[in-house]
Amino acid sequence: MANKDYAFYPGCTSHYRGSASNYLVSVESMCRTLDVKLTQIPDWNCCGASVSYAGSGELARHVINARNFALAEQHLPGRDVVATCAACWLNARESKEQLDASAGLLADTNEALKEAGLRYQGIASVRHMVEVLIEDLGYEELGRHVVKPLEGVKFAGYVGCQTNRPFGIAGESFENPVYLDKLVETVGGQAVADYDQKVTCCGGALAVSEPEKSQAQIKDIVESAYDHGADMIVTPCPLCQANVEIYQADVNQRYGTKFNMPVTYYSQLMTVAYGGSAEEAALDGQIIRATRLEEIAATPGKR
Amino acid sequence: MPTALNEQALARYRNDFLREVEERVDEGGWVKMCMQCGVCAGSCPFGPHWEHSPQKIFMMIRAGKREEVLASDSMWMCTSCYNCVVRCPRKLPITTIMHGLATYAHRLGLAPKRQPTRDFSVIFWENFTRNGRANEIRLMLRLWFRDGFGAGIRKALAMKEVGLGMLRAKRMSPFEIFGGHGVKDVKGFQAMIRKAQEIEDRKRGFSK
Amino acid sequence: MAEMKTAAYVCQGCGLGERLSTQQLAQVAQKEGKMALVREHPFLCSAAGVQAIRDDIEKDGVTHIAIAACSRRAKTEAFHFPAVAMSRANLREGVIWSQPDTEAARETTQEMADDYVRMACAEVKKMKAPAGNPEAARNTRLLVVGGGISGMTAALEASKAGYPVTLVEKTAALGGWAAKLWKRTPAREPFQAPAETGVAAMIEAVRADPNIEVRLSSTIARTSGAPGRFSVAIATESGGAATEDFGAIVQASGFSLYDASKLPELGFGKSPNVVDQAGLERLAREAAAGNAPIRRPSDDGEVKTVVFVQCAGQRDATGEHLPYCSGHCCATSIKQAMYFKDANPAVDTVVLYTDLRVPGNGEDFYRSGQSKGVVFTKGAVSAVEPAGNACSVRFRDLILDEDATIENADLVVLATGQVPNSGVDIEKVAQNEPGEWQPDANSVLNLVYRQGKDLPLLRHGFSDSHFICFPYETRRTGIYAAGPVRRPMDIAQAVEDATGAALKAIQAAENAALGRAAHPRSGDLSFPIVRLDGCTQCKRCTVECPFGAIDEDEKRYPVFNESRCRRCGTCMGACPVRVISFENYSVDTVGAQLKAVDVPDEFSEKPRILVLACENDAYPALDMAGMARRTYSAFVRIIPVRCLGSVNTIWVSDALNSGYDGVMLMGCKHGDDYQCHFVKGSELANYRMSKIDDTLKQMALETERVATYEVAITDIERAPRLIDEYAAKIAEIGMSPLKGFA
Secondary structure, X not given: OOOEEEEEEOOHHHOOOOOOHHHHHHHHHHHHHHOEEEEEOOOOOOOOOOOOHHHOOHHHHHHHHHHHXXXXXXXXXXXXXXXXXXXXXXXXXXXXXXXXXXXXXXHHHHHHHHHHOOOOOOOOOEEEHHHHHHHHHOHHHHHHOOOOOOOOOEEEEOOOOOOOOOOOOOOOOOOOOOHHHHHHHHOOOEEOOOOOOOOXXXXXXXXXXXXXXXXXXXXHHHHHHHHOOOOEEEXXXXXXXXXXXXXXXXXXXXXXXXXXXOEEEHHHHHHHHOOOOOOOOOHHHOOOOOHHHHHHHHOOOOO | OHHHXXXXXXXXXXXXXXXXXXXXXXXXXXXXXOOOOOHHHHHOOOOOOOOOOHHHHHHHHHOOOHHHHHHOOHHHHOOOOOHHHHHOOOOOOHHHHHHHHHHHHHHXXXXXXXXXXXXXXXXXXXXXXXXXXXXXXXXXXXXXXXXXXXXXXHHHHHOHHHHHHHHHOOOOOHHHHOOXXXXXXXXXXXXXXXXXXXXXXXXXXXXX | OOOOOEEEEEEOOOOHHHHOOHHHHHHHHHHHOOOOEEEEEOOOOOHHHHHHHHHHHHHHOOOEEEEEEOOOOOOOOOOOOXXXXXXXXXXXXXXXXXXXXXXXXXXXXXXXXXXXXXXXXXXXXOOOOOOOOOOOOOOOOEEEXXXXXXXXXXXXXXXXXXXXXXXXXXXXXXXXXXXXOOOEOOOOOOOOOOEOOOHHHHHHHHHHOOOEEEEOOEEEEEEEOXXXXXXXXXXXXXXXXXXXXEOEEEEOOOEEEOOHHHXXXXXXXXXXXXXXXXXXHHHHHHHHHOOXXXXXXXXXXXXXXXXXXXXXXXXXXXXOOOOOOOOOHHHHHHHHHHHHHHHOOOOEEEEEEOOOOOOOOHHHHHHHHHHOOOEEEEEEEEEEEEEOOXXXXXXXXOOOOEEEEEEEEOEEEEOOOEEEOOOOOOOOOOOOOOOOXXXXXXXXXXXXXXXXXXXXXXXXXXXXXXXXXXXXOOOOOOEEEOHHHOOOOOHHHHHHHHHHHHHHHHHHHHHHHOOOOOOOOOOOOOOOEEOHHHOOOOOHHHHHOOOOOEEEOOOOOEEEOHHHOOOOOHHHHHOOOOOEEEOOXXXXXXXXXXXXXXXXXXXXOOOOEEXXXXXXXXXXXHHHHHHXXXXXXXXXXXXXEOOHHHOOHHHHHHHHHOOOOEEEEEEOOOOOOOOOOOOOHHHHHHHHHHOHHHHHHHOOOOHHHEEEEEOXXXXXXXXXXXXXXXXXXXXXXXXXXXXXXX
8 A cells, every 4th residue: 555645647748758758757766765656547638738828718728627637536536636747737726726616617617528428526636746745745754765865966946937836835935935945955955045046937838939038038047056056957847847958058059158057857856865776767868967966876875 | 710700809899898808808807906016017027028018918908909909919928937926916817817818819810920929829729639638749840840841841950959859868759740649538538628619609709 | 398308229139239339329329419318228129129218208208219220211110109209310221231241341330320329319309299280170071173074973982981072063064074975985894885974873973962062053263271271262153152161172173175176177167077076976965866877967968987087186296286195085086986887887987096095995995996897097187178068088098108088078076185174374374462362263273372373284284293103192282183184084084083082182181180291291290380580581482382381471471381281391491591490300400410420530531421311212212222231431421301302501501511521412303204202392402502502612612512413212222322422522522621610
């Protein structure tokens, strides 16, 4: 019997060989250590992300999120839905809050869901993986499994937008959330205390459609990490991770910078600190190699 | 089609653009609650780029500046960072309103032409509704090639390094081009979306 | 009075015994202070210590006591001996807590304590235990002037507290402005819709109250006297007048609406469709009476669009109109827009504002207006142009930064401001000469006071109130301004204001009955005593008294009205021949203290600096500095004064003649944003000290030897620093050449 049982909503980027496959792999490794059981919602669908609005009004977007809830209620009853992707969590939670608050909207939604033979009862709730770690397990429990503290590594905790706003994690401040820094410290790393780009937007989906404008944002985010002496950036959001990592080459070209700042997930830090291998932490999934983490993963340690 | 819808809207609401927004735009009922403090304008990461701040957009709606609002590029500049939302003293769901205005402007055919995020948004919607999940590689290809084959190749070449990096990092799979992952019940998924749009259209007076 | 028997008590508690030689202090009290009885006690404020003092008073007939212990601001309940004259030597806060506990400092610390004991002994011998005001009179009937919401509230609240009231109203009906409203802004949860005014019920309550006597169509023809014995002539329209006596007065004379005809550019007077807020209330009441919607005045047509113009003739920077914000008008316009929206949501209502200000719970009301569809547009209106039955409203849209026009407005409502009904401006309208007094038809109170017929005005023509610290106080003791005559306000605020004023009036009447001072020296039984045979009729006291307490008789001698006095001593500070004193505070009590200080010779390298510190702010700040163990120079000797206004320049020249090296005066901030508890005291002191340079030059002294400072009660860090900086300056200019001559 696993410690905790959840209905897992991995989202479109986290599948095998998706852009956040390294996130998925490391989350699975981390959860193995923490005895957290993730069971994928059968036949889950896309949450609509944040840039699909040209195609439809809000009802259709609530309906697609309600479909995932309905599937979870049907197949994995009694389990909280857990998302690893910030946008998946945000969209699902936004829909849930709207649906739970409006009987009319719920009725319309269920009328549409009926076309797929489903019904959302309003039972299932959705959590972000970070909430599970902090609220269900707690920092103490997370620290208990550390066998290789990430000593001497300095992390810029880049929280970004969508795990932070509009809902936030554990009631923390929108302007200066500290959960990521606390996670870093829990696994023995050093958190940059005054990382001023902590909640700056990386451009999100507009990194694709408005690359110049978004890369100006990304430049600030990476530059500040360098200014504060960080060895790498750590983030809870797959879009943040991708944007801040993969566009550094473009930023270098545009601004004449020489950025080469690794951008990792909290789950990778935890996997390594828990004694996992570089492969288990999916460090081979980095485009900019996180060598400090690779070194720690390579040192012999007790498991 | 868009022109006909626009004419229908004009006839229906005459000069009352605020009411039109309240009835037809997602969360449009909140527009009247703006108290014009301007905190949203100062909180937007794309502040230097858009034509009108959310504050101005809301003021323009109240002032009945229909064409200007619907043709504005501002809503297409929303990165969904929610900074304005958490800072708004009146708790307006500004992000959703901006998205809703974009939806409506696009629907009426009044949104700015060749606006890159507008095009991306359309492509994204089509991409994930095709089989229920977003397909990253097909998404990128559609986007690069939206300006024709030649431009697409140039764009693809420019992005070659990024793509190769992703391939090497096992974070991209060329096989996704052929179908790729998706939901099993595509039929039900699509029928459900069609139904939702039908209900919404009926409620918002787009159709009888 | 019986013969003086003196006693001094030296406390050894709170570390005094460890830091000081209390034995030496006792010797000083005995030998130099010439105290008949001297006792040391290990814990003077304990029950045993206090009992020892009480026994001396009761059994040994001690009449004058000097307590050498903590600050006079500490242990006031333990050291409370109203039957005797008492001085306090501040050895704790003023010496051991403000001097470093080091061997090097021991000598100067002891010298400081010795001096404070000398001073306390010298002071007490010049004091008398105050016997109380001889003109004390008890009259608990209150006069309330004005029958609006404020006046009726004051009357009802006073009555509830058991005090009879005479309510005088100029017009033929009670209700004031509120009676002209159709509805009021809501005062209760959920603050979403206009509410009943409640005026009718209030009038009914006043009418039914046997404690309240209402005089309609009446005005005040003459007011003389003082708290506890005001004599007021109430004139009726028919010409009759009856004189009645009152204990205290509440002035609730309200406001008038700013004259909208001064705003022709906003269309007022050009079309009946442009109204002020009062005009809209009238329309609303007429419509409600006929159970019909509000119609367009010009042709009785349907109203489809209403525009509200905020700040009409208000917050005006040009100097032409009102410079201030009246506070209530934004909420009033929201309320009036709801008159239309609640009846018919299809009516367009637009509020044009530059800054929407809805204090209190108005924010909820504002939101309610928004959700009802009232449109709020941030814009500055430049013109309202009536044409036929419609008006065009031209404005600058401040958000979109463009000129815009609302065409076809059926009604335009101008939110003009409140102008106080504060009577005559006593700075501009001189009082009649004694014996030639005549009432002024424009005056509200028609006071016969030397300084003028009405309450002094503070700002923008509003009646005085010391709003910095004590909002209900005025500069006319026992007369309290309430409601919009005091500052702009709405109904909810006026109700609260009038309740407070009624309670203050009751307090003033009761204090007067006991011969005690009103705030801020409430409870003080001393009062100014003038030796008229020495008076030169210079009028300084009558002119400078911040409270208008002193009148003049026909021979131009001052007439003190003790119950009007706040005991600040400004008259004492002003008097060039020093004939004004209090039993426990006089030119002599302070003069004796400063002369009692042992001034070392000029070769000692021990200068002496006299600090005259206001007891309201500077002295407590220095006490608190001691509590926080902030040290300051051991060369200062600090004497608390009631107000810097009470400082007579003789003290300064006496100090300099006695060989002091410098004099610091620490008083409250003066000017427009004054913090003086007595309003004008620190300002007058500053003025007087500006003239002292000539005296210094005559004495061949540097002008730096006298310095005036503004010190606030919060200056706990700064006050000791000022002392040290001044001490350094004195060290720089050197010792006074006048030592040893006194």
